[in-house]
Amino acid sequence: MLSVFRFFQPAALGQWVISMAKPYREGGVWSFRLRVQGQSLYRTGFVTAEAARKEYGRLKQILLSVGKPAHAGPFQTTLGQALQAYALERFPFMKGAVQDASRVNRYLRGVNLETVRVVPPITSGSSTAKSAVHWVVQLDPAGQSRAIPKSLKKHRDSQRARTDGTDRIRKQLAQTPMAKVLPYQLQELMDTMGKEGYQPATLSLERALLRRLFNYARQSWNWPEPAHNPAKGLNLPKVDNARDRVLTNAEWVRISQALEESGQNPHVAPLLALLLETAMRVSEPLHHLSWGDIDWDRYILKLRDAKSGAREVPLGPGAIKILRILEAGRKGGDDGLIFPVTYEAVKAAWTRACASAGVEGVNIHDLRHTAATRFTLELNGNLPVLKVITGHKTYSQLNRYINVKPDDVSRLLHGRPLTEAEAPAGLHMLASSPKSLDQVEPASSEKGGPGNVIPLFRKAQ
Incomplete structure (x- = not known):
């Protein structure tokens, strides 16, 4: 059976009317018109009159059983x-x-x-x-x-x-x-x-x-058709979006230099640096962060909204330095967004900087992975504290962002040194030698500030 929907003008909404002409021949097929509760349907393409009558009965029963649909209904809405x-x-x-x-x-x-x-x-x-x-x-x-x-x-x-x-x-x-x-x-x-x-x-x-x-x-709209959700049961490839890319200090320095040399949007470089210093998602400072959200006395950033709801983000010395530099260039009385820039502009600048710096296989969200891994090492694996920093609700979610590699473990087992350049971006080693993961500089140290990103803001000083 080949059947086709066509529509004609409905009567006033809310009219509970059922009307039907007998199935009639139209060319070489059978057709019918049906009007139920303001929905006017025309169907054609039936091989026999009996097939047309059966379809009419099915539609009438469905439309009467569910009541009046919202909007124009499923037959007249694309x-x-x-x-x-x-x-x-x-x-x-x-x-x-x-x-x-x-x-x-x-x-x-x-x-x-x-x-x-x-x-x-x-x-x-x-x-x-x-x-x-x-x-x-x-x-x-x-x-x-x-x-x-x-x-x-x-x-x-x-x-x-x-x-x-x-x-x-x-x-x-x-x-x-x-x-x-x-x-x-x-x-x-x-x-x-x-x-x-x-x-x-x-x-x-x-x-x-x-x-x-x-x-x-x-x-919610009370639409009876289609009877089964056509988007269910589709065959899709398996989603494997787990990431374990962690930037090193050496890579971050090259990206920082590329951003500085590009002379692009002045908000991009400090935004990316703040992501690295706080482990925030890029959407959080972009869409939700204004100057009134910073508690300078408590070193806390108040996100009124985020992926998992409102939360408070602890600000380390590095994050405070970045925000203070931005504050110095703030126009008086401006309580708007700290980063008035679009995600598209940030992504484009990041892509160009990575290409210029020769850093491959890294995206903006990897800064969150990098920050979580860096803080894990700085805090000696203190997961309850780390969960407050990242804002994750569960430890299983948090663990996806801690990307300690087999090479890191092997280095620990054999006592091989971890150099500043090899360390996760933002992680600073003590000056003593040899350097190993038990000689990480404390996050609370003033030296723990983002010394390798401060040059990005020389023009603002």
Whole structure:
């Protein structure tokens, strides 16, 4: 049986009406029209009148049993329209809405729908009250061109050329009524993404967005179709995103020098240095850190929001030095964000600096791994203290970030020295010789400050 949905104009919302003309021949197939609770459906492509009657009965029973659906219902709402409505309703309460908005917009742009933009709500810089609302969601006009920095244009052009197949399938899905989306279509999307070089973790996140959408439509919008979530049970490659890359002091010095010589955004270098000195996630100082969040007397940084909720970050001597230097260049009365820079700009600067410094296989989040490993050595493995620094909720989460290597253990077992250059970035060895891991300079020492990153701020002094 080949059946096709078409739609005609519904009557006033809330009207509980059932109407049906008998199945009728249309060309070489049978068709019918059905109107239930404001939803007007037209189906065609049935081989026999009996097949059309059976489908009519099934649809009528489903639509009457669940009650009136929200919005236009699953038969008259495309996947693109549903994603847009879902973003408007749920993204204000989702911490990861920035990343999900980017995924949603790939569907919306393909069918010329208004795109989603999330911005932080306007709050008092000194307010510490918790709020369930993390973002304000806005719609930008369809077809509006995005401002892409010149430094990213070549990368974006290459990315678009590489993902033609994925974009084509997204466009097809965005035009498909929600009730008609089938698992094989989503499996085709996942397979094509894999062939075009997307990482397994990216596939998993894409599938998770679609799975949440269909669950939300069924549970919150009262949509009866599709009867089963088509995003469940898909075959995806195994996600293995464990990282164990730890920068050495030698690598960090080269990256620091490359950042200084680049003359790029003045906020990037101190931000990266602060990540290394605090083990924070890059999103925490970027999105949540303002001058009113620093308690200078307690050496504490108050994050009003973070991945695991509000927390206080201890500030060591190195972090205090960085913030004091930034404070010296602060405009009077400015209580806004300490780092008014986008993640895209930070990532681009980091990528260029690593390439210039000849440091391979490292990303920004590896600074968190490096800091956790460095503090583990400085604190002689004091995990309760380290958990406060990193903000992890469990020791199993924390252990993923402590990346002591077999070479480190072998060095300990044989009493071989650990040089300053080989040590995790930010870890400073005592001046005595030979140097080993039991001769780490205490984190509380003033010499423990980031001597190898201070040159980054010479222009600000």
